[in-house]
Amino acid sequence: MNKNELGIQAMQAGKIEEAAKYFTEAIAESPNDPVLYVNFGNLLSAVNEQEKALQFFKRAIEIDENTATSYYGAGSVYYEQEKYQEAREMFNLAIRKGMEHPDLYFMLAMSLLQDDQPRLALPYFQRAVELNGDDADARFQYGLCLAGEDSIDEAMTQFELVLKQDQKHADAMYNLGVAYVFKDRPEEALSMFSKALEVQPDHMLAGHAKKLMTDGQ
Incomplete structure (x- = not known):
């Protein structure tokens, strides 16, 4: 395996420092390979070094503006930073570049x-x-x-x-219950709210909805 592959393997194993070492060495040997910068950016993003990660994704774009994964990586950073417009722009570019x-x-x-x-x-x-x-x-x-x-x-x-x-997705149960209310199927709605509470007893929305229905009976 080359150093990039070793870096990916180390990252997947949670060996962050080892992965960083391999990616650094790989970049030193092939400074114009955008994939290496994307991988290092992914590593930095995984350890919440978002600003540093963004610089690596931007560098990948500078090297090759058609590296779609670099736009996805940058978009993910912007999303984490709650910069949703910038995130959308990057995700759209990733799609346009073929991802x-x-x-x-x-x-x-x-x-x-x-x-x-x-x-x-x-x-x-x-x-x-x-x-x-x-x-x-x-x-x-x-x-x-x-x-x-x-x-x-x-x-x-x-x-x-x-x-x-x-089968334990309480939010899906609750929302299916709400849909049953809209369809005027109260028994099925109440059943869904009850199931949501069985799975998640502190589900406030399901608890409130069930109370409204049972109090009204």
Whole structure:
């Protein structure tokens, strides 16, 4: 294995200092390889050295503006810094440069969601789910966006799929219960709120919703 591969292996094993040593040596030997800067940036980001990480991603872009992963890395740093507009710009550039990964679409959607633009986020959550149907978090967020746009039936389908993937997803149970309320199916709604509380007894929203329903009976 070369030093870049050794660095990746060390990073995956949680050996941060060893990984940094390998990446530093690799960059010294090949200072014009953008991938090395991206990998070092990922390492720095993983240990919450966000500003330093950003400099490595920017250096990768300077070397080769078509290195899509460098834009994704920079976007992730901006997201952590709550600079959501800058994050969106970077994620969009990563897509334009050819990156096609569910995490990219998920992060772009989350950036839009953080800026209260759920309608714009919707197609990116959809794409994230298309690329990785096993991502329950992305599917749950997709369901929330659908519900927010009054696509209740489609949202229910997504929440049901989330529960197939994760039978203890209390938030999916609660939101499915809310959808049942909208569909005027109170018994099923109450059942969902109760199940959410069984899984997570301190689920305040489910507790409040159940109380409202039982007090009204």
